[in-house]
Amino acid sequence: MRSETTTTIQRIENAAIAVAILLAVIAFGQPWWLLLAAFLLFDLSAAGYLRSARMGAVTYNAVHNYAGPAIVFSLYVILLIMDRHVVWLALLAACWAFHVAVDRALGYGLKLEDFAHTHLGRIGRRSQITPD
Numbered sequence: 001m002r003s004e005t006t007t008t009i010q011r012i013e014n015a016a017i018a019v020a021i022l023l024a025v026i027a028f029g030q031p032w033w034l035l036l037a038a039f040l041l042f043d044l045s046a047a048g049y050l051r052s053a054r055m056g057a058v059t060y061n062a063v064h065n066y067a068g069p070a071i072v073f074s075l076y077v078i079l080l081i082m083d084r085h086v087v088w089l090a091l092l093a094a095c096w097a098f099h100v101a102v103d104r105a106l107g108y109g110l111k112l113e114d115f116a117h118t119h120l121g122r123i124g125r126r127s128q129i130t131p132d
Contacts, residue, residue, distance in 0.1 A: 035098045042100075045062065
């Protein structure tokens with residue numbers, strides 16, 4: 001069973017990542033508002049749920065992890081080493097990682113069997129069963 005302490009630590013870690021990305025974007029003189037403007041674009045990956053819960057989880061999870069932003073940022077660094085300054089790749093990686101971090105900080109983790117069940121627990125209020 002998942003520990004509530006572990007979930008809390010993961011949520012705090014991701015909040016810290018989101019703040020670090022925001023500060024880095026500001027420090028490098030890039031438009032911080034772009035993080036917010038692009039925020040919902042990554043949620044288009046949930047469109048897979050229109051087909052089925054399984055497809056939705058696959059498409060959502062494919063976008064809502066740090067591998068994608070890491071690959072995009074690595075490409076940016078490789079191009080930078082080759083003396084090609086493609087700043088939009090770094091911004092894309094920042095926006096993407098920011099989205100993942102904020103989602104995780106809010107408890108929207110990787111999807112399991114349906115949208116409400118994630119690796120961080122169930123999204124939304126838990127049903128309260130009161131004894132008679």
